[in-house]
Amino acid sequence: MKNALGRELPEKIGSYKVRPYSGTYENDAVNRCVVSNRKPTLRPASGTKLLPTLEDAIKATGLKSGMTISFHHCFREGDKIISQVLTAVRNLGIKDLRFAPSAVVNIKNPSIVEFVKDGTITRIEASGIRGELGDAVLDGLMEEPVILRPHGARPRAIESGDLMIDVAFIGASASDDYGNCTGQIGPNACGSLGYAFVDAYNAAQVVVITDNLVEYPCNPVSISQQYVDYVVKVDEIGDPAKIGAGAARMTKNPRDLMIAKRTADAIAASRRFVEGFSFQTGAGAIAIATTIYLSERMEEKGIKASFSLGGTTSNIIDMYKKGQVRVVACSQSFDAVAARAIAENEGVIEIDNAVYSNPYQKGCMLDKLNFGILGALEVDTDFNINILTGSSGEMMAGLGGGPDVADGADISIVTLPVVRGRTPSIVPRVFTLCTPGTSVAMVVTEAGIALNPKHKYYEELKEDMQAAGIKLTAIEELCKLALSITGVPKPIETTDKVAAVIEYRDGTVIDVIHQIKRK
Amino acid sequence: MGKDALKRTSLYASGASPVNLLQARFYNEDCLVYDLEDSVPLAEKDAARHLVYNLIKYQRPAGKYVIVRVNGIYSEYIDEDLEAAVRCRPDAIRIPKVEYAKEVKRIDERISEIEEAAGIEHGSIELWCNIESYLGVLNAQEIATASERVVALALGAEDFTASMRSTRTKAGAEIFYARNAVLMACRFAGVEAVDAVFSDINDVEGLKNDVALTKNLGFDGKTVVHPRQIDVVNAAFTPSAKEIRYAKRVLEAVEEGKREHKGAVTLDGGMIDKPMELRARTTLAQAKAAGIEM
Numbered sequence: 001m002k003n004a005l006g007r008e009l010p011e012k013i014g015s016y017k018v019r020p021y022s023g024t025y026e027n028d029a030v031n032r033c034v035v036s037n038r039k040p041t042l043r044p045a046s047g048t049k050l051l052p053t054l055e056d057a058i059k060a061t062g063l064k065s066g067m068t069i070s071f072h073h074c075f076r077e078g079d080k081i082i083s084q085v086l087t088a089v090r091n092l093g094i095k096d097l098r099f100a101p102s103a104v105v106n107i108k109n110p111s112i113v114e115f116v117k118d119g120t121i122t123r124i125e126a127s128g129i130r131g132e133l134g135d136a137v138l139d140g141l142m143e144e145p146v147i148l149r150p151h152g153a154r155p156r157a158i159e160s161g162d163l164m165i166d167v168a169f170i171g172a173s174a175s176d177d178y179g180n181c182t183g184q185i186g187p188n189a190c191g192s193l194g195y196a197f198v199d200a201y202n203a204a205q206v207v208v209i210t211d212n213l214v215e216y217p218c219n220p221v222s223i224s225q226q227y228v229d230y231v232v233k234v235d236e237i238g239d240p241a242k243i244g245a246g247a248a249r250m251t252k253n254p255r256d257l258m259i260a261k262r263t264a265d266a267i268a269a270s271r272r273f274v275e276g277f278s279f280q281t282g283a284g285a286i287a288i289a290t291t292i293y294l295s296e297r298m299e300e301k302g303i304k305a306s307f308s309l310g311g312t313t314s315n316i317i318d319m320y321k322k323g324q325v326r327v328v329a330c331s332q333s334f335d336a337v338a339a340r341a342i343a344e345n346e347g348v349i350e351i352d353n354a355v356y357s358n359p360y361q362k363g364c365m366l367d368k369l370n371f372g373i374l375g376a377l378e379v380d381t382d383f384n385i386n387i388l389t390g391s392s393g394e395m396m397a398g399l400g401g402g403p404d405v406a407d408g409a410d411i412s413i414v415t416l417p418v419v420r421g422r423t424p425s426i427v428p429r430v431f432t433l434c435t436p437g438t439s440v441a442m443v444v445t446e447a448g449i450a451l452n453p454k455h456k457y458y459e460e461l462k463e464d465m466q467a468a469g470i471k472l473t474a475i476e477e478l479c480k481l482a483l484s485i486t487g488v489p490k491p492i493e494t495t496d497k498v499a500a501v502i503e504y505r506d507g508t509v510i511d512v513i514h515q516i517k518r519k
Numbered sequence: 520m521g522k523d524a525l526k527r528t529s530l531y532a533s534g535a536s537p538v539n540l541l542q543a544r545f546y547n548e549d550c551l552v553y554d555l556e557d558s559v560p561l562a563e564k565d566a567a568r569h570l571v572y573n574l575i576k577y578q579r580p581a582g583k584y585v586i587v588r589v590n591g592i593y594s595e596y597i598d599e600d601l602e603a604a605v606r607c608r609p610d611a612i613r614i615p616k617v618e619y620a621k622e623v624k625r626i627d628e629r630i631s632e633i634e635e636a637a638g639i640e641h642g643s644i645e646l647w648c649n650i651e652s653y654l655g656v657l658n659a660q661e662i663a664t665a666s667e668r669v670v671a672l673a674l675g676a677e678d679f680t681a682s683m684r685s686t687r688t689k690a691g692a693e694i695f696y697a698r699n700a701v702l703m704a705c706r707f708a709g710v711e712a713v714d715a716v717f718s719d720i721n722d723v724e725g726l727k728n729d730v731a732l733t734k735n736l737g738f739d740g741k742t743v744v745h746p747r748q749i750d751v752v753n754a755a756f757t758p759s760a761k762e763i764r765y766a767k768r769v770l771e772a773v774e775e776g777k778r779e780h781k782g783a784v785t786l787d788g789g790m791i792d793k794p795m796e797l798r799a800r801t802t803l804a805q806a807k808a809a810g811i812e813m
Contacts, residue, residue, distance in 0.1 A: 254747050255746075485578065
C-alpha cells in the first residue's frame with residue numbers, strides 16, 4: 001500500500017502493524033485514557049534507595065528477558081551509562097530486550113551492535129540510530145525493524161501504550177540517595193534532562209545512576225524522588241569533553257556563513273519578526289551562525305524575543321545575557337556553557353521534552369513558535385526532508401525534533417547547501433522521507449531561497465520577501481543546478497527487507513528504510 | 520559579460536581545489552578568477568588547467584565576469600595555460616607580474632594565434648595585467664596601452680613591497696605611491712583600476728578602512744582573498760541612496776541648463792563644473808551596474 005506521500009509500505013513488518021501516514025493526525029489514542037506502567041509503590045522500608053551496584057539495581061527492578069528498557073541521550077557521545085547498564089544486564093543473563101532510548105548515541109567499547117549480536121537486545125525504538133549501530137541495522141542486523149520516531153512522538157507513544165517502559169535507567173550528574181536528581185550541576189553536568197521526564201513518569205521501575213551523590217535533598221532537582229525506585233553510584237557516568245566541550249564556535253566556512261546570513265535576513269524580512277517573537281535555531285554549524293546573525297538583526301531592529309526553544313547552545317545563552325531573550329526553554333543543552341546556564345540564570349529553564357514537542361497533549365511549546373530552523377541531508381522538489389540517510393544510504397543522523405519543529409513553527413526554514421562534496425542535496429525525490437514537505441515553509445541555500453507554494457503562509461512570506469528585496473528561486477531551479485554540478489547519482493540499491501520504520505508525530509508510518517544491497 | 524560588467528570584487532578560486540572552484544560561483548563577487556598560478560602546487564599544474572578548462576566550458580557560472588589567471592610569462596606552463604584558457608573562452612585572462620609593454624604584446628599575439636586556430640572571434644578575450652613590482656609600476660602607462668585587449672590593471676601589493684624592500688603594513692603608506700601610479704596609468708589608458716588585496720581575512724574593520732581608501736582614491740574594484748571579504752568590498756563600491764539622489768539632481772540641473780542655453784549651471788547655490796557632472800555620471804553608472812532600481 002502507499003501512504004499519502006506516495007511511499008510504498010508493507011501492511012506488516014515482522015510483528016509491527018503499519019498504519020500509513022495520511023496527513024491528518026489520525027490516532028485513536030485521543031479516545032482513550034493515558035496509560036502508564038507506573039504503579040502505586042509503598043515507601044522503601046530501609047529509608048534509602050541506594051544500592052551498591054548496577055547488578056543489584058537490575059535485580060531489584062525485576063527486569064526479565066523480553067522486557068523494555070529506556071535511557072535518555074542527554075550525555076550525547078559522552079554517555080558511559082548505557083554500556084555499563086547493558087554489560088550488567090548481559091552478566092545477569094537477561095536477553096531479548098526492547099531497547100528504547102530517546103536516541104542512540106554512537107557509543108563504543110562496547111558498542112550497541114555487540115549487545116544485538118549476543119541477543120541481549122532484539123528490538124530498538126529511538127529517534128535515531130547514528131553511527132555503527134545504524135550502519136549495521138541497514139546491513140540487516142536485526143530481525144525486527146527498528147522504529148524511529150521524532151522527539152514529539154515518543155511521549156505520545158509512551159502515553160498511548162505503544163511503548164510501555166519496564167525499567168528506565170536515568171543518568172544524572174547529581175542525585176541524593178532518595179532519587180532527587182538533576183543534570184544541571186556536578187562535574188559531568190549535561191544540562192537539561194528533558195528527555196528523561198516522560199520515562200520517569202511512566203516506567204514501572206526507575207533507576208537513577210550518578211557519579212555525584214549529594215546530600216539530601218539535591219537542589220536543584222529535575223526529577224523528583226516520588227518517581228524513583230533505586231539509586232546507584234558508579235565511578236563515571238560520562239566523558240565531559242564529549243558531553244559538550246566548551247562553547248560552540250562560529251564556523252569559518254564561507255558557504256555556511258552565507259546560508260546563515262541569508263536565513264537571518266529572511267527571518268528579519270518576515271512580518272512575524274517583531275517584539276516578543278520566538279525562535280529555535282539548533283546546534284549545527286549553520287544554525288549557530290544563524291543565531292549570531294539573528295542576534296545582530298534583533299539589535300538593529302531593537303526587538304527582543306519572548307522565548308527560544310529546544311536544544312540550546314552557548315550563543316543563545318549569550319543572547320539571554322544581553323537581554324535579547326526573556327526565556328530560554330531547554331529540552332537539551334548542547335554545550336558546557338548551556339549545560340551550566342540553567343542553574344545559573346533565572347530565565348534559562350529546563351523543560352520536559354513532552355512540553356517541548358508532543359502534539360498529543362493539551363498544548364506544547366512548539367505550538368507557539370514563530371521561526372524554526374532545520375538542517376537536512378536532502379530536500380526534494382516537494383520540500384520533503386531527509387534527515388536520516390546519506391548519499392550511499394548510510395545512517396547519518398537522527399530524526400531529532402525535525403518533523404515536530406517543521407510542523408509546529410509558523411515559519412520552518414530548512415538550511416542546507418545545494419551540493420555536498422559530489423552529492424546533490426536538492427533532489428527530485430528524497431531517498432528517505434522524514435518530514436512532509438507541506439510543513440516546510442522555505443529552503444535557504446547558498447544558491448538562493450525557495451518558498452514552498454503549498455505552505456500555509458506562502459502568500460505572506462512571498463509578500464514579505466519581495467518587499468525586502470530578497471530574490472526568490474524555484475526549488476526546481478535549485479535542484480537543476482545541483483544536478484548540473486553533480487550529475488544524476490545512481491539509485492541506491494536495496495533489498496525487500498525493511499530495516500527501519502519511520503513514524504510521524506501521530507504514529508503513522510511516513511516511510512521505511514530498506515536493507516542496503518551490498519556488492 | 521561584456522565590457523560594462525561590474526568589477527567591484529575579484530575572487531580567486533584555486534584550480535587545485537575542486538570544492539573552492541565549485542563554491543566560488545555562489546558568492547556575490549563580480550569577477551571570478553580561476554587560478555592556475557600561485558595557489559596551485561607544481562605537481563598539480565596540469566590537473567588544475569584541465570579542471571578549470573572543463574569548468575568554464577561546461578559549468579560556466581551565469582552572471583559572473585570569468586577570468587583565468589595563468590602562470591608567469593617566463594614559466595614553463597604559459598603556453599599550455601594560454602592554449603587552454605583561450606579555448607574555454609573566459610571573459611579575460613589575467614597575467615601575473617607584468618613589467619614591460621612588450622610582454623603584453625607577446626601575450627596578445629599568442630592569444631590572437633590561438634583565437635584564429637580555434638575559430639574564436641579575434642580580440643574577444645580581454646587582458647588584465649597584474650602590476651606586482653616596482654618595474655611594473657614604473658611602466659604601468661605603457662603596459663596599460665600596450666594592447667587593445669588590456670581592460671584593467673591590478674595592483675599586487677605583497678610582491679610589489681617585496682621588490683621595494685618595504686615593510687607591508689595595514690595602513691598601507693608603503694603602497695600609496697604605487698596605488699596612485701597604477702590608477703593614473705589606468706585613467707590615461709581608459710582601463711579599470713583594481714586595488715590590491717587586504718590580507719587579514721579576520722579583520723573586518725581593517726578591511727572597511729582599507730576599501731574606503733581604495734574607493735576614495737578612485738579605484739574601480741579590489742581583489743579579495745576570501746569570500747568573507749566580498750560583501751564589505753561590494754558595499755563600499757555601491758553608491759548609497761543619498762549619493763544616487765545627489766547625482767540625479769546634478770544631471771537634472773545640467774540638462775535644464777542645456778535646455779535653457781545657460782552658460783553656468785548651479786545647484787543649491789554652488790556651480791556645477793565638468794568634474795562634478797562626470798562624477799555624477801559615474802555614480803549612476805555604478806548604481807545601475809549594481810542592479811539598483813532608479
